[in-house]
Amino acid sequence: MRFPVIFFILLPACIYGDIMNIDTTGASEKTAKQDKLTVKGVAASKKLAETDLNRMGKYKSKIIKVGKAKQMDPAVIAAIISRESRAGAALKNGWGDRGNGFGLMQVDKRYHKPVGAWDSEEHIKQGTDILVNSIKQIKTKFPKWTEDQCLKGGISAYNAGVKNVRSYERMDIGTTGNDYANDVVARAQWYKSKGY
Secondary structure, eight states, X not given: OOOOOOXXXXXXXXXXXXXXXXXXXXXXXXXXXXGTOSOOBHHHHHHHHHHHHHHHGGGHHHHHHHHHHHTOOHHHHHHHHHHHHTTTTTOBTTEEGGGTEETTTTEETTTSOOOSOTTSHHHXXXXXXXXXXXXXXXXXXXXXXXXXXXXXXXXXXXXHOGGGOOOSTTTTTTSGGGOHHHHHHHHHHHHHTTTO
C-alpha cells in the first residue's frame, strides 16, 4: 500500500523583515518624559515598554494570534500598543488623541472606520492590517530598501503616513515626538525578549 506524500510549507513568523536586525536610536527626550525618565534613547524605550508589560499581558494571546494570522511579529504589535495607548492606560473609554484615536492601537477615525471593541482581537487585526498596508506602500515607494528598512519605514508611516517618509535616516521627522519608528523598534526588541 502506498501512502501519499504530504508536503508542508513553513511560513516565516513575520514576512516583513526582522525587528532584531533594525538599527534604532530609541525614544526621544520628549517621549521619555511621559514617565519622567532621566534617560533617553533605547534605555528609555525599554523602560517605557517594561512599565506597560503587566497591562500588555492581558492582550498577549490576542496579539500572538493576530501576529500569526497576519504574519507580523507580535513584538511589533505589542510595541505599537505600548507606544500608542500604553497598553490601554492612556485611554478614556477606549479613546485617545482628543477623541480621534480608537483602541489599543489608536486607529484614527478620521482615516479608518474602527471595528470591534477597543481591546478586541478585531481591533488588533485592523491595526495590524493598517501597519501591513503601510509597509507595502513603503516597499512600493522605496523599491531598493531592504525588508528590514521597509518594516521600519512602515512603522513610521503607521504614525504619520507614507508621505511623511522621505528618507531612511530622517523617516521619524514629522512623527509624534520625532522618534516614532525608532522608539517602537526599540520597544519591540525588548518585547521580543519577553516572549512576544
